[in-house]
Amino acid sequence: MFVARRLVLAHFWVAFVAFLGAIFLGEWQMFMRSPLSAWINNPEHYYRSVTAHGTVMAYVLPTLVAMGFGYAISELALKRPLIGLRWAWTGFWLVIVGTAMAAITVALGKASVLYTFYPPMIASPFYYLGVVLVVVGSWIWVALMSINLRAWRKENPGATVPLAMYGNLAGAYLWAWTSVGAAVEVLVLILPASLGLTDTINAGLARVFFSWTLHAIVYFWLMPAYIAFYSIVPRAIGGRLYSDTMGRVAFALFLVFSMPIGIHHLFADPQVGAGFKFVHAAMTAMVSVPTLLTVFTIVASVEIAGRLRGGKGMLGWIKALPWDNPMMLAVTFAFIMLGFGGAGGIINMSYQLNETVHNTQWVTGHFHLIFAGAIVIMYFMIAYDLWPQLMRCGSMPAGLMRTQLWLWFVGMMVLTMPWHWVGILGMPRRMAYYDYSHPELQAQAWTVTASTLGGLLLVISAVLFVYILARARRTHEAPVPYTFSEPIHMPARTPVALNTFAVWVTMMIALTLVNYGWPIVQLASLEQASVPVIPIGGR
Amino acid sequence: MSEERLFSWHNRVVKRSVIALVALTIVSMLIGFIWLPPVHEDFTLEGLWAGICRAAGVPANWGSDNASQAGTSTSVVLEPAMARAGTNAEIGRGATLALNCTMCHGAQGMSRSDAPNLAGQYPEVVIKQLEDYRSGHRSSPIMEAIVNGLSDRDVRDLAAYYAYLPKARTAPTTYDETLPALIRVGDPLRNIAPCISCHGGVDQKLGAPWLEGMPKRYLVTQLKAFIAGTRHNDPGAQMRNMARAMTDAEIDEVATFYARKASNGEPGRAAP
């Protein structure tokens, strides 16, 4: 790496230390809710914890990882020093200051709004300003990624953008556009109410704006993991990428389809028309396409690795795979969790089936499996893979890493499978208290204990993860030059559409206007649609 | 690469993508807006356009039927501004007006009868309740007669005055296992939320009255009135729905709890 080494390290360290803190909160929530502990008596503390856990895990961790990884990709893939280092540090500090501001407000009990901005619940303005700073910091990153790619193109006219950088930019543009929804919600609707300038708020409109951000933010979290699937995994396990083009197609499809489908979070919302709910549900089905393409491509790439290592026959290549390689384990675990989580997601997005699981523990189970499971396990791998470059620490301890990954996988399964199960039985999510002495609940008590134990494994795994990173010491040997996966055949010429973003960004914006335009105009122009705000922690 | 133009109909990738996306959008729109709406059993609208409007979420008759208006619990919209503390002038005027109330609500708002305390009551509560008496959403022959003589400004000043007085029991409920379960954690399976999540202790929601130190008889009467529906001015039926699920013994338990006074062995604390 050239100039961004300390920058990337700073992003990763803050992300993972915050992650470590938040995971303890998560386990504390699970424990408090379980039959193992007496109830704390103050549900507010529980919701405060949920807010802090969610804010860190959903906003701070993925944003910092995406930013840090993005800067690293920019230098490693484009093979030129990062342009705008000063600005990048400014963005970093904005994120830090914003996070601190939001965290203090949450800790004071002035923002227990559960990290989803659903009015009429309104938190202290400092919470929202903090989140705004985080987002503004990340916008700087978006701009820098775009500027760096442009500079590279100038130097390499007509050359094919490395796949990792292509995915990186897809994630950046996706984030830039999807964060607009929540930004509008916060700046136009919530902040005026939070500052006391207005007493009422158009809650339905606010929810629609939030849903604009809510789905695609998940894909912003997911991009680093997918970039790792395509551009790190095949190399790390000694294989070749099956298809470079497939990766580009997947990233382009994410750009187009992951954004204008968020109304699937509002299926139970009476203010949004059923027609739009159906259209969003249908298009949500489309985002499974890039995921299926990815699973296919990566499995094919893994098969190449198996065959290169002498695996023969229909399934013989599986045995030949480097199972002691942490990356091999991680990608396997990630796909298993992605499989279960994805299947659950298809149930969530079906307009009718959603009714049965809406707002139950099932939903919590679903997104933990996909995000905290499949995606975060790849965040671990990204850090492990980059660490020798960043710390100049030589190779990483494979045995410890395997233990850490196993703990994370088993812990996540034990945490989330019971959640799915009780969700189907009807256990609501975001409940601070369950009365296990009640005969109708008694039978479900063990599931909560099980999840608590799963959570404990996750805590151990997270501690181990940070320990592995922290114990790395600088050695004197120069780091092995970093490489991304090689495709098995590099196409002679990449179609210009798959080497640029203009078409996909245009489609993304156009589809957003079609899918969101009317619901927004309609709710914004409804008379008497505003309701009094409910300030949280106001008294 | 320069010979291949991006935004051009001759670019195969672009052409196919655009066609596919447009087709997908049109097909899903046709299904969602034209085919599906009339399939619902309860579909009573007539004509294609009505179906499309409904699928787009346009209310067919927004607020035009007055029937629903008659059923609303209150005409007061609680706004945070109603909760602000009064000015000295307002409090002073309120104190004078309150001389008409001392007979029942006690000197300094501390009732010695079964009438509720008003001392330290949140201003928006006093305003809302008086407005409800005035509009007939809450009925009490005594209070309805009294409130008819009050102007809007009088109501606000009275609220400011009573909010300014020290509360009957200044120590707020703190959470420990000795509190009755309904107050602490409610009963989720019966849809009873914890009292302290609205009435103070964990959170104090706008419009939820300060209950601590109220006469027990008053509390019991109000809860029973919520059950019977003779009191129905709670927005969204939030109290009625919870009270209906409560047994007589539970009503007695929570009323006894809230009616206890700071002097009963527990040291009072200065109001925050």
Ligand SMILES: [Cu+2]
């Ligand atoms: Cu979603």
